[in-house]
Amino acid sequence: MLNPLAWFDRGAPKIELRRFAGAASHQELLGAPICVAHLTDLHVGRVTPVPIQMAAVDLVNRQDPDLVVITGDFVCHSQEYLDALTEVIEAFDAPVIGVLGNHDHWSGASEVRRALRRGGAEVLDNANTIITLGHERLQLVGLDDAYTGHADIARAIKGLRRDVATLGLSHIAEEAERLWPQGVPLVLSGHTHAGQVTLARLNELALGRFVGHRYIHGLYGSREEPPPHGAVYVGAGIGAAVIPLRLGERARREVTLFELGYHPGAFDEHHNPQEALPGRPPSERTVQERQLAVARKQARRERRTKKG
Numbered sequence: 304m305l306n307p308l309a310w311f312d313r314g315a316p317k318i319e320l321r322r323f324a325g326a327a328s329h330q331e332l333l334g335a336p337i338c339v340a341h342l343t344d345l346h347v348g349r350v351t352p353v354p355i356q357m358a359a360v361d362l363v364n365r366q367d368p369d370l371v372v373i374t375g376d377f378v379c380h381s382q383e384y385l386d387a388l389t390e391v392i393e394a395f396d397a398p399v400i401g402v403l404g405n406h407d408h409w410s411g412a413s414e415v416r417r418a419l420r421r422g423g424a425e426v427l428d429n430a431n432t433i434i435t436l437g438h439e440r441l442q443l444v445g446l447d448d449a450y451t452g453h454a455d456i457a458r459a460i461k462g463l464r465r466d467v468a469t470l471g472l473s474h475i476a477e478e479a480e481r482l483w484p485q486g487v488p489l490v491l492s493g494h495t496h497a498g499q500v501t502l503a504r505l506n507e508l509a510l511g512r513f514v515g516h517r518y519i520h521g522l523y524g525s526r527e528e529p530p531p532h533g534a535v536y537v538g539a540g541i542g543a544a545v546i547p548l549r550l551g552e553r554a555r556r557e558v559t560l561f562e563l564g565y566h567p568g569a570f571d572e573h574h575n576p577q578e579a580l581p582g583r584p585p586s587e588r589t590v591q592e593r594q595l596a597v598a599r600k601q602a603r604r605e606r607r608t609k610k611g
């Protein structure tokens with residue numbers, strides 16, 4: 304049964320296409336540009352009808368990127384739509400690489416990983432890899448979800464090379480600050496949905512002041528300064544987990560193209576890099592509670608499976 308809230312998602316979905324240059328170091332290390340399409344928070348499930356994710360896939364395919372990266376929250380509270388998720392991933396023309404988000408851990412990380420791999424995606428769980436696109440090599444560092452306490456930077460950067468153009472993926476944007484000093488100049492992320500309501504900067508009030516995020520939506524930091532500096536991009540996402548309402552230009556569903564190999568400023572971008580908010584990291588207790596929540600949900604699923 305479709306969630307009654309999906310009423311908000313009637314009609315043709317409006318998906319913004321935004322375009323940014325990569326970091327200066329990408330230009331230094333690449334012989335030819337690489338186009339990376341970034342999506343996040345697909346939330347395939349009851350709240351966001353599958354035609355919306357398929358419209359995003361179609362928009363991406365029409366841009367003909369070299370690579371698609373997706374930064375977590377593939378599902379929405381359940382495993383009921385894993386076959387649909389596999390179909391969505393399969394529909395991308397370019398290779399797909401992703402990292403998991405909190406919803407994936409809440410719903411069952413192993414099952415979500417399996418669905419993604421069935422669709423042909425590579426999942427980076429605190430790992431890095433070098434892929435060849437045309438004649439160019441790109442190194443990707445993928446952090447597992449930090450919200451639920453699964454991020455392990457030391458593992459993720461093991462064997463990382465400084466002489467290959469590198470892109471970081473992390474569901475939670477604040478983790479970028481720990482990747483920059485390791486030579487990861489640009490990190491793509493999600494999770495916030497840009498706050499979904501960006502009118503009168505309500506999103507900054509809610510996610511910045513109350514939730515404690517430093518990065519709400521869009522580009523922050525420096526793409527030109529060497530480590531320990533760096534940049535992070537927070538995508539507005541495609542789906543929703545609770546209410547699909549999105550108000551304000553910055554809150555719209557979004558596909559973002561990163562043209563690695565172009566110097567920042569080489570072409571017009573949607574907005575200039577922004578200042579980080581003060582933020583407030585979660586307490587040790589909060590992180591522990593979030594880890595326990597994942598274990599509780601897993602135990603509940605196992606009890607249900609036994610009963611059924």
Ligand SMILES: [Fe+2]
Nearest residue numbers: 376404405494
């Ligand atoms: Fe999330």
